[in-house]
Amino acid sequence: MLFYIVDAFADKPFGGNAAGVVILGPCDEFPSDEIMINVAAELKYSETAFVKPISGSQFKIRYFMPAAEVDLCGHATIGAFGVLMDCGLVRDNAAYLLDTRSGQREVSLKDGLIIMDMSSPKVMAEITSPAKLKELTRVMGISAGDVGMTPQLISTGLPDIILNVKTKEALMKIKPDFPALAKLSEEYQAVGVHAFALNANRGTAVDQAIAHCRNFAPLYAIGEEAATGTSNGALTFYLYKHGFVQEEKWNLFLQGESMNRPSRIMSILQRAPGDNTDQAIRIKIGGDYKILVKGDLYL
Structure with a gap:
């Protein structure tokens, strides 16, 4: 073979x-x-x-x-x-x-x-409890004050905890407790955590990337991954729901920067005509x- x-x-x-x-x-x-x-x-x-x-x-x-x-x-x-x-x-x-x-x-x-x-997007859980949020940030090695929008468990094929941090600097200082993150991922029935920071320069003539990303999946013996298609599919849906992604427009995610393995992941979100449900949404990932x-x- x-x-x-x-x-x-x-x-x-x-x-x-x-x-x-x-x-x-x-x-x-x-x-x-x-x-x-x-x-x-x-x-x-x-x-x-x-x-x-x-x-x-x-x-x-x-x-x-x-x-x-x-x-x-x-x-x-x-x-x-x-x-x-x-x-x-x-x-x-x-x-x-x-x-x-x-x-x-x-x-x-x-x-x-x-x-x-990707598979049809599904929001499987939302982490709104202060205690649960504190647990997640402790495991990820950051503070609750570093978190922006509410974390959610989303799947477009594999479930990930989507974690927004406020700045790229906060993203890069993430240092998970991997055994604790593996246990937490198992509790949420998630592959791991897909953390991101919106790109402060997004949409400019010189920088079209919508976000910088990092992905951690120690439950599956992966410390950090340089590029994750399904996770960025889930992130595309998350950002669409928060008004940062438009239908029928390509998005660029940057990942792997912290590993010196720069990755460029493209996504596009499309909706079947005349159907406003999430089941009518299709997300494509390219690279x-x-x-x-x-x-x-x-x-």
Whole structure:
């Protein structure tokens, strides 16, 4: 089997979030879960995607962290379709169907940019209690005074606690207590915390980024991640509800700056005509990729 290492959400090597990608043949069966977990642990990236062609326009994908399988992963999807492009299994300016544990979704390629559908957004909880807010900020190593808008647990495929801090300086000083954050994430049934600060210079001629972001998921053996597609999908919905994101307009999120792995994640929010419910909202995440390594996996 072919395996790759790909930097997703990156416009140059050694940026973005690295993912492993394993390509199966159309007649191959997926390896056992134990083997796929072991491969993910051996490659030592936060996620490794295993991809199998179903037809010329449809693929099945499974995502593995070093400790467990997950339903969806944005950066590994971006990386996987970059690999499929390299293998000649997909082409630019075309759309494809992707079967995941979180359902079937469309992935399209447009002028080299890979764009994927998120699941319908869901607000699963809101952290309004002063005691709960104090607990969250203590775990994250900041004060309650650093928090801006009310934190919410939101999913567009995977649930994250969306935590707004008032300034980029406050964002960069976050230093979580990882064991406590893993326990808190388990209590909220969240992957982790996606913290962000609105970009003070957003919308200017020289700086179009809407926010700076950091993501922490120690429950899944990830300290900090440089780029997270599903988390920024959830953040897109959060900012839409707070009036910072407009329908049918592309948004740019910057992540990985604290890790010296700069990432650029694009999103767009669309609504089905004539339906004002949240179920009518669709969010797409897009990004570039850079392939770093290609080789053979012997199993």
